[in-house]
Amino acid sequence: MAEVKLLGTWVSPYTYRVKWALKLKGIEFDYVEEDLCYKSDLLLQHNPIHKRVPVLIHGGKPICESGIILEYIEEIWPQNSLLPSDPYERAMARFWIKFAEDKGPIMWMVGQESLEMLKMIEEEALGDKKFFGGDKINMVDIVFGLAHWLGGEKLLEANKFSGLHTWLQNFKQVPVIKENLPELDDMFAYLRRQREMSPQSN
Ligand SMILES: N[C@@H](CCC(=O)N[C@@H](CS)C(=O)NCC(=O)O)C(=O)O
The missing domain is CATH 3.40.30.10 (Glutaredoxin)
Known part of the structure; x- marks a missing residue:
């Protein structure tokens, strides 16, 4: 193996x-x-x-x-670390990872609750940084990457979260992310086919 x-x-x-x-x-x-x-x-x-x-x-x-x-x-594999080396910064990164895990997809779905959450994330976690990890992508960015699957770009643009919108674009331009990101249209087509084929849909 x-x-x-x-x-x-x-x-x-x-x-x-x-x-x-x-x-x-x-x-x-x-x-x-x-x-x-x-x-x-x-x-x-x-x-x-x-x-x-x-x-x-x-x-x-x-x-x-x-x-x-x-x-x-x-x-x-500690190389190219995905968490800050400073213990306080590391704790903060884990705080936002837990936040993203606890809230799950709700965060990226249009509604009063999601708008409030996104505002907090933009102001408190991202600030004026390029990535949640600063100049370099880290584990917080990876976890918030779920935004792509839920069409987060439209939500962020429509609701004027310009900081988060720029972040999502920066994130998707990192070569490793760009080269390993499914197309939304392909995913929707696949999931539609799966639903049609599943016995419950008949
Ligand atoms: N909390 C899990 C979620 C994993 C998950 O939901 N995986 C889905 C695919 S996106 C799956 O395997 N679903 C199959 C099933 O539930 O039977 C994680 O973070 O790894």
């Missing part, structure tokens, strides 16, 4: 978090595309609790849950 293997699926934002982190650190890995309608034995054996992607298999041992995987990657 390859030393590092990633089980994922191309429409999954959580899979991309792990892919981006590995690539930003220059780690070689084998990527295994999963069909979530027919989960492989490899996936079922390595994530028997949730049976979800992503799963990182390192030296034969599985690690599940994208947030936990990101922390693991940072510990095992």
Whole structure:
């Protein structure tokens, strides 16, 4: 078995978090595309609790849950660090990662609650920085990258979150992100086909 293997699926934002982190650190890995309608034995054996992607298999041992995987990657491969070295700044980065995890997709859906959250993020977490990590992309940017999947650009533009809108554009221009980002139209077409094929839709 390859030393590092990633089980994922191309429409999954959580899979991309792990892919981006590995690539930003220059780690070689084998990527295994999963069909979530027919989960492989490899996936079922390595994530028997949730049976979800992503799963990182390192030296034969599985690690599940994208947030936990990101922390693991940072510990095992400290090069091109994805967290600040200063303990206070590191705690702040983890605060915003937890915020993004707790709020989930709601943050990027139009509504009073999401607008208030986005305002807080823009003012408190991003400020006038290029990335949440400062001049360089870090784990907070990776976690907020979910915005792409939810068409965040339109929401940010329409509601005049110019700081966050510029951030999302800067984020998507980082070569590793740009080269590893599914097209929204392809994803919607795929998910539509999946829905049509699923027995519940008949
Ligand atoms: N909290 C998990 C979420 C992972 C997740 O929702 N994965 C989805 C794909 S985006 C999945 O595997 N779904 C299959 C299923 O639930 O059966 C993480 O951060 O890794």
